[in-house]
Amino acid sequence: MDSNKGIFGLFGSILRNFVLFLYALFVLFPLIWMVILSLKPDEHMVTTTFIFSPTLENFRAVFGQEGFLRSLWNNLVVSSLAVGLSLVVGVPAAYALGRYQFKGREEIAFTFLSFRFVPEILIIIPLYLIYQKLGLIESVSGLVWVYQLISLPLLIWILRGFFEDISPDIEGAAQLDGYSWWQVFFKILLPMVKPGIVAATLLGFILCWNSFTFALQLGGASMQTSTVSTTRFLASDTVHYGWVAAAALLSSLPGVILALLIQKHLVRGLSFGAVKG
């Protein structure tokens, strides 16, 4: 019996790992394909051959293009500012929605969430017209503002769960220990919701960084982000797939690196506040 089980256990574990490997391959294949494309010379572009002499020509070409580095910088500035603003606005909002009982509390929370329901493409034309009137087209502040639709609901909903999990007794205790409410907030509450802040900030940043529709329509030519400038290599006459792949790879790197760096916080942050009785 025991040896049978042992053989079955071994076999099961091999099978399990094999299935997981297949799944990982399936998920990672687009990324792998992109890396391969970015290293291929133009003439091998449409073949499926995996044997070629790798070249960095595509990257050289991308960096040589005027404005690509600029667009990476633009994206970094806009996404960081957007997430920064979301933090300033969203942390107090999440606290209020998590802690205070007031009329319309659920409605307000739901309104924030509903920002995420509408496809961006559906509201882009009215938004464009409004932005035109307000003179926000092609400006940093305009993009930062519209990115709140992406990062703010995420932050509020993740952090709200965290704040709800902190007993009001903690605040009372810290106030009795001789601190003002603001000191309690910064010294006690913020450190307690740190995993949530890290996770929401990171996710918000990645979503803003990857945003395409808003950046394309509202950023225009002078405030191009890297997602938009990548498409410039898709010209009507020639398509430099190698260049596109290299540019896409470069602009996906920050997200990947960030996610790997704080993977631990990410899982904890997203699962912690979410599980509710």
Added chain:
Amino acid sequence: MASVELQGLTKYYNKRRALENLSLDIHDNEFLAVFGPAGAGKTTMLSLIAGIATPNSGTIKIGGREIGGLAPADRNVAMVFESYALYSQFNVYDNMAFPLRSPKFKLPEDKIKERVTHHAKVMRIDHLLERPIQALSNGQRQRTALGRALVRNPDLFLLDEPLSHLSANLRHSMRVELKEMRTQLGTTTIYATHDYREAMSLGDRVAMLNGGHLLQLASPDDVYFRPASIDVAKFFGDPEVNILDAKLKSSGGSKLSLHMLEENIPLPLPPDVVQVLNEKHTSKIQVGVRPPDVRIAREGDKQAFHATIYSFEPLGTRSILTLKAVDGSLVRALVDGHQTFEMDRRTQFRIDPHLLIIFDAESQRFLARSAEFSEEP
């Protein structure tokens, strides 16, 4: 050290009443146990004194000083919460040091270290100072919370059910420890609990709260032996007090005797009880009999009531016996654990009239109890 005066405190949460017109005085250095079931308003009372919640009306004075408008930090009150409310990002030492690092009670670090280690020793958690809160047992968390309250010599301690989440054994040993600590503390303390034993063993006086109302404020002895109402009597004591209907009959001269359980056994009332009853002109009464005061009698005892055994719960040294009397009412008795009783067997029991608690049947309020304890017949 300070006295506390509550005057007409009322607190509503939305439309729900938590406290209604609560007035009571707590003496300097007193240990007041606030006892009541869940939802009685105990925590609300403590939160109002601490300043975490604001009353709808009423005033609070600590040491004669009105503190209504003061922030919690300015009241110099320490509170131990039912949930302990420890700061999970800190270890034990930093939790205890936290009040002493505040702008309000700031001390230099070496002084902090001195105080924290001293109080950690008192609470017997000095070997745990480096531990994170997550690595502590409930008992250790509770000590840490107490330690954090102790380090800064407050005017007033508020303890909100500090023992309720501990295991039964630990609860008892902590109760003994608290009793010992309370003599060392020498600080006015308000202790909320839903365990009548804690209230009676720890409190100089016991305030019984229910439904946001103060039902009685008296010494533990008074609350137990002379409860203000039938409700109060029912909350103290386990098994619960027996409340029985009784008729008063004159038995010649100024003497009165009781008849109950539909049997013809007159229980002569002690003269001091008779005097009170005559003064108050009460005719309809109910009596409370504590289960330990119900005695199993010898077969054929003329003065004993008749019953059958309804249920029998052996609990070691004591057993709870439920007797079904002639009129069908159930009477609980606490008897010696060495005896065993067969179900449905006939038996007899005695009730000593000196130990009866007499209530007014209409108002349900306390009337009298004899001051003299009878000699066993």
